[in-house]
Amino acid sequence: MHIRSLTLRDFRSWPNLSLNLRPGVTVLVGRNGHGKTNIVEAVGYLAHLGSHRVSGDGPLVRSGADDARISAVAVNNGRELAAHLLIKPRGGNLAQLNRTRLDSPRGLLGVVKTVLFAPEDISLVRGEPVERRRYLDEVLATRYPRMAGVKGDYDKVLRQRNALLRSASGALRRGYDSDDGAAALTTLDAWDGQLAAFGGQLTAARIALVAELGEHVTTAYGIIAPESRPPSLNYRSTITTAPDDCCDAEVLEAAMLTDLAHNRNREIERGQSLVGPxxxxxxxxxxxxxxxxxxxxxxxxxxxxxxxxGVFSLFRADGTDPILILDDVFAELDASRREALTQIAKTAEQVLITAAVDGDLPANLDGSARIHRVSMITDDSDRYSVLDAVADRSAEASDADRPGDDDR
Structure with missing residues (x-):
């Protein structure tokens, strides 16, 4: 898979961008804060309907604009699809595939497949569990777009259930001895059933995914750090009454209902759901x-x-070579890891790389790489990003001093 063209309007620092791309390696070089990461962020957003940098859509819309637009022509096994996404800072986003308006932006999931590695990904190892859950759910939504709907439905039910546990805690404590307590418990039973149904599906999909991912992650780690201890992945579920490594959604649903019943008093006391994905x-x-x-x-x-x-290898095993995006990561790696990563990247159909200076690029990067220079223009009333001339790897400029640590 590769992107043939990318067009942005009012996306972050880009009032307009029209970029023709091709298979192979494309490098975006520019000082921190000049807008290079915004380009690959747009590609990643089109693929996952979310940013790797912010949780909301507001920051994606250029200051003073009503909305932002991302358009791309993706080529997969010779078939071209044009994906368009209109991003609104408030309200629902709009999506179009070729000339057809979609009922939901979720209809774009799977049209563009990317695997993006950025400095923020260190939180996958050092950060809180929410980061790793998001990682799994993003992969699931890309492989199986239906799972994005399951996750969305689970989150809606979870919010409603937690709201009930908080707002009706007194009635729930009184239980069936009072009319309001009986009504509250009946409502809680209904939410339990829905939460377990969606939770069983989501947990089963995550467990199955981790089982598949393990071998791919271990192989990739061995290439990058062959001298290190072997890695392993294990999904730790709060559904304790299910068999270990069970990925049967119906079994997990039943087990989750059992665990919800066992933990009901604790959940009423704490006002939150304690069991589930x-x-x-x-x-x-x-x-x-x-x-x-x-x-x-x-x-x-x-x-x-x-x-x-590991995700890149998994998608490839599924039959689609995803676009590999490496966002400002070479500066964080030592020479051996740079070279190992470059060797893997060379096998991808399309690679997008960002770097602050040419010196951050590995020495073994292929000479056919296309290099785009990104710069920032500031005038009295505006500040915006522009693309300079295209160069190839062999004609790249000499290394420059690393810029300051301002925001990208």
Missing amino acids: HRDDLELMLGNEPARGFASHGETWSFALALRL
Whole structure:
């Protein structure tokens, strides 16, 4: 898969951008804060309907604009699809595939497949469980777009159930001895059934995904850090009454209902749901120790990178070569890891790389790479990004001093 053309309007620092792309390696070089990451962020947003940098859509719309637009022509096995997404800072986004308006932006999932690695991905290893859950759910939604709907439905039911636990805590404590208590418990039973139904599906899909991913992540880690301890992945579920590693949705649904019943008093006391995939975690191990807290700096970077490259390998095994995006990561890696990552990247149909200076690029990057220079123009009333002339790798400029640590 590759993107043939990318067009942006009022997306972050880009009032307008029209970029023709081709298979192979494309490099975007520019100082921090000049807008290079905004380009690959747009590609990733089109693929996953979310940004790797912010949780909301507001920051994606250029200041002063009513909305932002991302359009791309994706080529997959010779078939071209034109995807268009209108992003609104408030209200629902609009999507179009070729000339057909879609009922929901979710209809774009799977049209563009990307695997993006960015410095923020270190939180996959060092961060909280929510980061690892988001990682799994993003992969699921790309492979099986239906799962995005399951996750959305689960989240809606979870919010309603938590609202009931908080707002009706007194009635729930009184139980069936009072009319309001009986009504509240009946409503809670209904939410339990829906939460378990969606939770069983989501948990089953995550467990099955982790089982598939393990081998791919281990292989990628061995290439990047062959001298390190072997990694392993383990899905840690809060559904305790299900058999270990069970990925049968109906069995997990029944087990979750059992656990919800066992924990009902605790949940009423705390006013929140304590069982379900919203509290699960992906356990990352190096040898016999958890990577979080025990991995060295180099091992942490290697594990985070292996998690992304494992997804790249998994998508490839599914029959689609995803677009590999490497956002400002070479500066964070030592020489051996740079070269190992480049060797893997060369096997992808299309690679998009961002770097602050030419010196961040690995020496073994293929000479056919196309280099776009990104710069920022500031005038009295505006500040916006522009593209300079295209160069190839052999004609790249000499290394420049690294810019300051301002925001990208």
